[in-house]
Amino acid sequence: MSSYTDFYLGRGEHAEWIGSLRGECYPENFLAVPPVRLALTATEEGTFRAAIADALIVWEDECLGHGYRPELGWPWPWYSSHASSWIITFDPEDAAVFATVGGGVRWHRLDPRNPWFPDSEDDPLGPPDLAAWLRDPAAPPSVPMPLMRDTPADLPAIGGDTR
Numbered sequence: 001m002s003s004y005t006d007f008y009l010g011r012g013e014h015a016e017w018i019g020s021l022r023g024e025c026y027p028e029n030f031l032a033v034p035p036v037r038l039a040l041t042a043t044e045e046g047t048f049r050a051a052i053a054d055a056l057i058v059w060e061d062e063c064l065g066h067g068y069r070p071e072l073g074w075p076w077p078w079y080s081s082h083a084s085s086w087i088i089t090f091d092p093e094d095a096a097v098f099a100t101v102g103g104g105v106r107w108h109r110l111d112p113r114n115p116w117f118p119d120s121e122d123d124p125l126g127p128p129d130l131a132a133w134l135r136d137p138a139a140p141p142s143v144p145m146p147l148m149r150d151t152p153a154d155l156p157a158i159g160g161d162t163r
Helices: 027-032 034-040 045-061 130-135
Strands: 003-009 016-023 065-068 086-091 096-101
Touching: 003 045, 016 045, 027 034, 034 045, 034 086, 045 065, 045 086
Parallel strands: 003 086
Antiparallel strands: 003 016, 016 065, 086 096
16 A cells, blocks of 8 residues: 655745655655655765655665656645655754644654664554544644645545535
8 A cells, every 4th residue: 555755844834845755655665765764864965865866766766656756746636745644844943843644733853873663552653533523634633734636625635524
């Protein structure tokens, strides 16, 4: 089953989307693919940005899925990263990499010396109410993310409920 990962610079509604991966987007694969691992251990914005640019190519070379560059436009039918499996960002203010999940309620800071991803029981990131998240993935308490497409008021949201 495919999963989705979006990469950003910064956190919040004004974060800059710098690319996405589709396919075998699991932490063990992130750590096994050199440019993704480099991104996860970055302590400088330039390193993170260059590593993600390389990762979008290498991901396909490793037959793990597809990489999507920003110049080709937002690749997903949903309106923000709130419906993606993983969201990974470099925050220049903290000089650190953070990760959360779609509908995530907080950011997990990755240790550049040991970039482990939390599992759901020890360090929960995901939505506390799965049914509410299915109705509206961007609703609080989800972490704020940029809106990548306009949200039509008359179309059903993910999960079948209208907004």
